[in-house]
Amino acid sequence: MFSAKDFRRHCVLLGLCAAVSLTAARAAAQSPSSGASDPAAEEAATAHQTAPVVVDGVTLFRVTGVSAYPAEKRAQAIADNIRAVAANRAYALQALRLEEEPIGTRILAGSQLIMIVIDADARLEGVRRPVLAQACLSRIGEAVTDFRRDREPKLLIRHGLYAIAATLALIFGLWVAHRVVRRGRSALERRYKEKIHGVQIQSFHLIQAEHLWLLLTGALGLLWAVIALTVTYLDVHYVLILFPWTRGLANSLFAILVNPLITIGAAFLNAVPNLIFLAILVLVTWYALKLIRLFFVGIDTGAITFSGFDAAWATPTYRLVRVAVVALALVAAYPYIPGSESQAFKGISLLIGVVFSLGSTSLIGNMISGYSMAYRRVFKVGDRVKIGDHIGDVEETKLMVTYLRTIKNELVAVPNSVIVNSDVVNYSTLAQREGLILHTTVGIGYETSWRQVEAMLIRAAELTPGFLREPKPFVLQKELGDFAVTYEINAYCNEARAMNQLYTALHANILDVFNEYGVQIMTPAYEGDPKEAKIVPKDQWYSAPARLPDDENAGGPKEEAARRLQDISRSTRTDDGVPKKAG
16 A cells, blocks of 8 residues: 555656656757657667566556666556555455546556556557556456456366376376387387498598487487477476466566577568578579689680680689679678678678688788799699709699699699799690700710710710600710810700600610720719820721711811801701701
């Protein structure tokens, strides 16, 4: 029961609430930006200033409040008054009445004040105050009726029996279902377990058959647990809602389970237009990529040609265009991704960007280097190349690394950034164009005629299978050393992969030819001074297999040297000065 002091305090607080509400309404009406305010923000603010009046788990209506008398406290006081009136059967339903006051409409049960409906409550509902007061009076009458009916002994006994029956039915049903599940699992194990095979790729077992069976039985067990928990929850909710004292708890449990589902469903429905746009964007992007791929495949196969655009550039250019199209699609799709405006999504995006920036320096460098090599056409798969200290055949070229198979059958992965910053020698390209020149050196003493040495070296090259007959091999005198003259034999080949075999055969033929003509190879150098001078007598200048010039009076050593230089030049150049092609 309210005392006169409590009544005056209640009226003062409600008056303050009305005054504050009127002031806020006028300020909002006079604000120049009120028309452009966010409806969601206004709704959130209104919900924050109101609270529901709940009796026995049933929400009757909502009321407003102020900071001095919060809405929650006011709603709790009204609910306590309703329960007090309902518990006291001395108050008949006909005793509920309305009484108008300047500050608001009072709702009383006899002389007991239940609540005062103020103008702020009416503005909240969008109706006039007398209409809202009559609606609140009706809801209070229904709450009082339900409160008294739910606590009648006969109804409580009946609901108690219902609760016991529901609980027993739940226990019996779970027991029967558990036995059925166990027997069904045993039957499945006997019939299908032996038929389940593991998942493997070639000879690598990804999932063993036993693990796959455990996965299937675990999924069945999880499904059974979800069904059992759902049935148990429904039974508990039914039992709690039978009694007025636990009905609020039942509603709370229901809200805990259902509200997230409602939120998810509402979010999904709100996101449906965005999802449709994303689906259309994905479809358009997919078809665009297919058309672009067909275009570049045509360039790669030669069906489509452009002047100045090499067919080898088709694949890397397609990759760049594909990345650009996908990036453009992602930029267009980002605003339509559900949750993209949330702070969590932005934080994750920022974290991914920072991690990618910190860890992608070498990654981006290798990618750029890979594209640079593709457009520079440094080499192709199958070429024999030299990269730094590695010599081998190009096994595979990727965006990040290039794989070389060395002559020792070693697979070397060379980062593309290292290749761009290194000297690269492509033996295969040289062999196919001008012919690859293989060369080796020998040291021969001064007592052997250089003409004889050159003839023997050329003969050794001619005896080596794999060297080209045209251009002809030639000899260079590299150095006049302390103990020997260094000669270099040069011969052409058009098969870069046979370099090692050709070198081996050439060295073997050099040894055989020099042994055949009794000429000693002086490398490595020897120690000791011979008693006789290491000179070549003139009558031995053209020792076999060297041949005399066609015209013996053609000139002396100077003229002969000039002729040799011309012969070497002719062997490496065509008549118009262009390097001679291999063939």
